[in-house]
Amino acid sequence: MLMSFLRVPLAALAVLAMSITAGAETLKDIRKVAVSGDGxxxxxxxxxxxxxxxxxxRSTRRPVPLPKVMMDVRLSNVVRGTGAQAGRxxxxxxxxxxxGSGASVSSxxxxxxxxxxxxxxxxxxxxxxxSQRVAVAYRLAPIKAVTGGKRSGKHKLRSGSRSTTPSAVAAAEPRAEDPIIIPSEAALTVRPRVRKPKADVSASADAKPAPCAATSATSCN
Structure with a gap:
C-alpha cells in the first residue's frame, strides 16, 4: 500500500530531474547571434x-550565472508552396x-x-x-514581430506653428454628429424684464396744489 502511494511522487521527481538535466544542456547565456542562409x-x-x-x-535575463556562448543560425532549403499549396x-x-574560443558547444x-x-x-x-522556434528551444524571451519602417519626421510640427493639414482643419470644424440644441417654445416667448423708474416720493409730497380759480364751469368747493 505504501509503495503504491509513493510511486506517483517518485515518478514526478524523476520526470522533473530529467527535465532539469535536459534544460541544463541547452540553457546558456547567449550574448550574440548571427543569421545566414543559402541561395x-x-x-x-x-x-x-x-x-x-x-x-x-537582449530581453532575456538569466537568474543565475551561466556559460556565455554565441549562436549561429543557418537557414537553408526554403520551399515556397505554389498552386493549391500557395502560402505554405x-x-x-x-x-x-x-x-568564446569558437569551439562548438551544441548543435x-x-x-x-x-x-x-x-x-x-x-x-x-x-x-x-x-524566431519563435529558436526562442522556445533555447529559453529566450518571447519574440516580438518585426514592425514596419520607422515613422517619418516630416510631418512633425514646429513649436509655436499652427497646423494647416486637412486633419487639423477637420478637427477645428464642428462634427456632423455633434448634437444640435433647439430652444423650446417657452424660451422663445420670454420677454426681457425692464425695470420702471421709481417715482420721486419726496417731490410729490412737497408739491403744493395749484390755486383754484372759480369759474362758471368750475367750483372750488
Missing part, C-alpha cells in the same frame, strides 16, 4: 530573423552554439513551417515562426 533564402528573411532573435536575446512555406534551420536541426500567401508577407511569417 534559397531571401535577404529579407535573414534580416528579419536576425532582428527578432537579437531583440529576444518551410525552411531548414540549423542552430549551433559556440563558446540542433529542425524544420519550421508557416502559412502566409505573398512574397513579403510570407517572409515575415516564416521569420517569425523561425
Amino acid at each position: 534559397s533564402v531571401s535577404a529579407a528573411l535573414v534580416k528579419m530573423t536576425g532582428q527578432q532573435l537579437k531583440q529576444a536575446i 512555406n518551410s525552411a531548414q534551420v540549423t542552430v549551433a552554439l559556440r563558446d 540542433e536541426n529542425f524544420t519550421v513551417n508557416s502559412f502566409m500567401p505573398g512574397a513579403k508577407a510570407g517572409d515575415k511569417a516564416l521569420a517569425n515562426a523561425i
